[in-house]
Amino acid sequence: AQKITQTQPGMFVQEKEAVTLDCTYDTSDQSYGLFWYKQPSSGEMIFLIYQGSYDEQNATEGRYSLNFQKARKSANLVISASQLGDSAMYFCAMRERSRRQLTFGSGTQLTVLP
C-alpha cells in the first residue's frame, strides 16, 4: 500500500490566489513527521514545512501552512497569495519513528498563471 498519496498530478492557480495541495498518508506508528518539499525545474529539493504527529497546532511558515487532520490522515499544503515563482513540483513526505529516512509521494506539479 502507498504510504504517501498525492492525488493531484497537476494543479493550476491564478497569481495571488490561494491553492491547496492534497496529501494523505498511511502509517501504524504513533510518532511520525510530515514534510513538504518544493522542486523547481532545476531539480533541487527545497524544504518548506514540517508537522509532527503530536503537534496540536497546524504548522505555518510564511505563505505556507499545513492543514493537518490526524483522524483523516491528511496533511494538505496551503499556499496563500500564489506567485509565479511558486510554479514547481511539490512533494509530500513522511518519516516514521521506526525509520530514519523519508518516504515521498508522487508529487503535484503546480503552475501559477499570470
Place this chain on the structure above:
Amino acid sequence: SAVISQKPSRDICQRGTSLTIQCQVDSQVTMMFWYRQQPGQSLTLIATANQGSEATYESGFVIDKFPISRPNLTFSTLTVSNMSPEDSSIYLCSVDPRTQGGYGYTFGSGTRLTVV
C-alpha cells in the same frame, strides 16, 4: 541546518561506464541518504550510509551496481556502475537534520545523469 555540496551537477556518460557522485556536508552528520529520481517520477531511496559501516540498501538496489563509501562524518560517494540508459536520473544525497536540532532534511543540489 547543514549545507551539502554535491558534484557533479550533471553529466552525460557512455553506457557501460561508471560515474562517482560526491556529497560534502559542512558539519558532521550521522546518516546520509542517497535517492534516485527517474524522469517524471518521485524520489526513491537507494541506500542509507552510516560512517564506518556498510551501507544499507533498499529492495531493488544492490551494492555491485551502486557502491557507496562513507569514509567520515562529512563525506559520502555514490557510484553508478556499468551504466545503461535506464540509469538516466537525478541522484540526490540527503542528511537527517536532527543531529543539528532541525526538522527539514537537507538535500544536495542533485546530479542530473544522462546515459547514452
